[in-house]
Amino acid sequence: LRGEFIEVMYGSYLYNLMKSLKKTFDPQAVFNKGKIVDTPLMNTYLRYEVGIESPDYKTYFDFSAQGGWLRAIEQCNGSGDCRKGIVFGGTMCPSFRATGEEKDVTRGRANILRELLTRPRSKKVFNQKEILEALDLCLSCKACKSECPSNVDMSRYKAEFLQHHFDSVLFPPFRTVMVANMAAVERFGSFFPKLYNFFATNHFTSSLIKEIVGFTQKRELPRIMENSVEKYIKQSKMPGKGKKVYLFLDEFTKYNDGATGIAFVKLMIALGYDVVVPEHFESGRAALSKGMIKCAREFARKNVGLLKDIVSSDAPLVGIEPSAILSFRDEYPDLVGEDLKVEALALAKNTFLYDEFIMREVDAGRISSESFTDKSLNIKLHGHCHQKAIVTTEFSRKMLSLPVNYKVEVLSTGCCGMAGSFGYEKEHYDLSMRIGEQSLFPAVRSAGDDVVIAAPGFSCRQQIKDGTGKIALHPVEILLRALKSWNIYCKN
Ligand code: SF4
Ligand code: SF4
Numbered sequence: 395l396r397g398e399f400i401e402v403m404y405g406s407y408l409y410n411l412m413k414s415l416k417k418t419f420d421p422q423a424v425f426n427k428g429k430i431v432d433t434p435l436m437n438t439y440l441r442y443e444v445g446i447e448s449p450d451y452k453t454y455f456d457f458s459a460q461g462g463w464l465r466a467i468e469q470c471n472g473s474g475d476c477r478k479g480i481v482f483g484g485t486m487c488p489s490f491r492a493t494g495e496e497k498d499v500t501r502g503r504a505n506i507l508r509e510l511l512t513r514p515r516s517k518k519v520f521n522q523k524e525i526l527e528a529l530d531l532c533l534s535c536k537a538c539k540s541e542c543p544s545n546v547d548m549s550r551y552k553a554e555f556l557q558h559h560f561d562s563v564l565f566p567p568f569r570t571v572m573v574a575n576m577a578a579v580e581r582f583g584s585f586f587p588k589l590y591n592f593f594a595t596n597h598f599t600s601s602l603i604k605e606i607v608g609f610t611q612k613r614e615l616p617r618i619m620e621n622s623v624e625k626y627i628k629q630s631k632m633p634g635k636g637k638k639v640y641l642f643l644d645e646f647t648k649y650n651d652g653a654t655g656i657a658f659v660k661l662m663i664a665l666g667y668d669v670v671v672p673e674h675f676e677s678g679r680a681a682l683s684k685g686m687i688k689c690a691r692e693f694a695r696k697n698v699g700l701l702k703d704i705v706s707s708d709a710p711l712v713g714i715e716p717s718a719i720l721s722f723r724d725e726y727p728d729l730v731g732e733d734l735k736v737e738a739l740a741l742a743k744n745t746f747l748y749d750e751f752i753m754r755e756v757d758a759g760r761i762s763s764e765s766f767t768d769k770s771l772n773i774k775l776h777g778h779c780h781q782k783a784i785v786t787t788e789f790s791r792k793m794l795s796l797p798v799n800y801k802v803e804v805l806s807t808g809c810c811g812m813a814g815s816f817g818y819e820k821e822h823y824d825l826s827m828r829i830g831e832q833s834l835f836p837a838v839r840s841a842g843d844d845v846v847i848a849a850p851g852f853s854c855r856q857q858i859k860d861g862t863g864k865i866a867l868h869p870v871e872i873l874l875r876a877l878k879s880w881n882i883y884c885k886n
Contacts, residue, residue: 397433441508448512454557454687455550456728456735464511467551469544470504476542477501480808480832485537485779488809492828497528500538500548507551520558529555531825533813534683535779536724550725556685566686569608573815574681574689577645580618584649587618594618609815610823613860616650623647623655624671630659632668637760638709639667639751640701644718645676646852654852657871658714658748664877665761672711674700677718682725683814694726695734702737711745714870716778716785716850717814719747724784747781748850748870749789756796766797766876773802773872774841776834776858778851779809790869794848797876802848807834810849812857827861835861848872 401409413431416423428434442448453463460466476487476499490499497506506528516522534549560566572579583590593599594615604611623643639662647655659669674697678690705711713719722745727738746754755761773794777787787804794802811829816822838847839862847866849855858866874880 395436397428397430398435400430400433451511451558453554454691454729455554455725456732463551463554464508466547467504467508467511470501470508470542470546471544472501472505473543474501476538476546483806484541485535485782485808486541487538488533488535488811488829488832489531489825491808491832492825493531498531500542500546503528503532503548503551504546507555518562520555520562525555526559531822533779533809533811533816533829535809535813536783537779537809540783553682553685553687557687560685566684567608568606569815569819570684570686572607574684574686576680576815577649577676580645580649583618587620591617604820608820609818610820612823613818613856616856618649619652621652621656623652623659626652626656627659627669627671630663633663633666634668635666637667639669640672640705640709640711641669642674642677642711642713642719642722642745643671644713644715645680646715646718651852651868654714654868654871657868657874661870661874661877664874664879665755665765672701672704677721678725679717679721680814682721683816687729690721690725691729691731694721694729694738695731697722698726698730698734698738698741702734702741705741705744707744710751711741712748712751713745714748714850714868715852716747716781717853719745720780720784724780747785747789749793750785752793752796752873753789756792761796763796763798765878766873767878767880768797768799769876770799771797771801771872771876772842772845773800773848774837774845775802775804775869776807776810776838776847776849776854776866777804778849778854779813781850790848790850794869794872796873800876805834805837807837808832810834810851810854810857811861812853814853817853817857817860826857830857830861834858838862838864838866846872 416431448464451463457463457466460469477490478484480491487499496502506525510522510525511519514522529552532548532552534552536547536549539545539547539549593603594617600615601611603615641658643655662669675693678693681690681693701711711722723742727735727742730738752761775787775790775794777790781787791802791804794800809829811817811826817826838858841847847858847864848869849858849866850868855866858864
């Protein structure tokens with residue numbers, strides 16, 4: 395960039411020597427053409443031309459803090475930190491780490507979006523296949539949101555683009571609609587769980603369903619759990635000491651993993667809290683991950699409307715599935731619209747992931763190590779990508795260290811590769827497993843049989859099972875089993 399000043403700095407004599415040296419060893423200027431000698435003026439290749447206006451797209455997310463969607467995309471300064479390899483730790487960018495292609499890294503995606511949204515090559519701006527291809531392998535892990543020095547939030551830009559794309563076609567793809575509405579399908583299935591599970595597990599019917607939807611045959615479809623968290627709460631006697639927790643019963647815990655939800659309820663009751671599941675809708679996470687923002691916005695608006703007047707600092711909203719509960723903090727305030735933004739921000743302040751809440755209570759002196767065993771246990775913790783990007787795994791590490799002799803190692807394992815439905819999609823399955831194989835699977839396989847693997851993400855636990863055959867536990871299950879009172883009343 396500053397090559398034009400080399401002659402000024404070194405003088406013509408030295409500069410001409412450099413030129414003749416270059417000509418002698420590289421007469422065709424094959425290597426680094428125009429880098430040191432014969433460089434173009436620094437304003438030769440500017441991104442913007444004078445007098446050309448950038449389009450101003452109307453967006454679903456509120457990008458006003460960044461000056462608009464295009465300005466947000468332009469936050470990428472090209473530093474290339476997103477091209478760092480696994481040895482440097484962190485998560486960004488899992489798709490690039492697997493393919494090594496510039497188009498599959500945050501910077502490549504930002505450049506393609508910026509260029510083709512500023513100077514579209516087609517009248518159908520949101521149908522440009524170069525953009526769709528570049529976004530295809532983005533796992534929406536949000537690692538770039540926290541690890542990129544400019545906080546480029548590709549997950550959000552991808553969702554924004556896809557919704558505009560769906561607006562410009564007759565119908566979104568069938569699989570997209572199915573995944574975005576998975577909770578509705580499972581709600582229906584929960585009325586006939588045995589029948590639903592028969593179709594989901596029978597070799598012939600499940601193969602047919604996977605084929606029709608476009609899922610890989612190499613994974614099992616999630617089953618509907620018959621142990622309902624709500625039913626358990628109804629049967630339970632709450633301590634009634636005035637310490638209330640509103641549990642956000644996300645769609646994964648509600649339909650697929652009731653056991654983990656019940657473990658959280660048991661833990662809270664044992665620690666003296668009343669657990670209430672308030673009326674609410676699903677989080678909209680699945681819709682967001684597929685770019686169905688309009689659908690997700692409806693859920694966000696309904697949830698903010700239902701919860702804004704009951705959730706407070708004394709009675710916070712707590713969730714155990716990171717991707718679902720953290721939507722309240724990350725996406726909702728910029729999604730609900732101006733009329734609910736203040737309420738969404740206030741709600742976000744009193745919304746916590748399970749580990750943040752428990753450590754907040756520890757700091758307030760309401761929970762202590764006294765309640766837990768002094769037996770030893772080694773735990774390896776794989777953090778959820780959204781947890782790492784929006785909160786930190788530090789709260790989970792501290793929470794699992796409440797039993798004084800528990801040793802917790804936070805694994806440097808990046809993204810698991812599942813990312814909701816991504817790892818189920820047949821064209822993405824191989825990449826999903828390759829990402830898991832980069833660091834997570836070897837770390838889990840090398841753990842001894844006496845080591846417990848902890849993973850708060852439902853998808854991460856599924857990926858660990860599919861990739862290594864090992865069972866990972868949600869941290870709240872581990873903490874529940876560490877209660878001194880576990881033997882007395884927690885086994886039922
Ligand atoms: S996306 Fe972020 S990390 Fe990657 S090049 Fe741009 S600014 Fe740097
Ligand atoms: S969201 Fe994840 S996969 Fe997508 S660009 Fe960012 S780091 Fe890469």
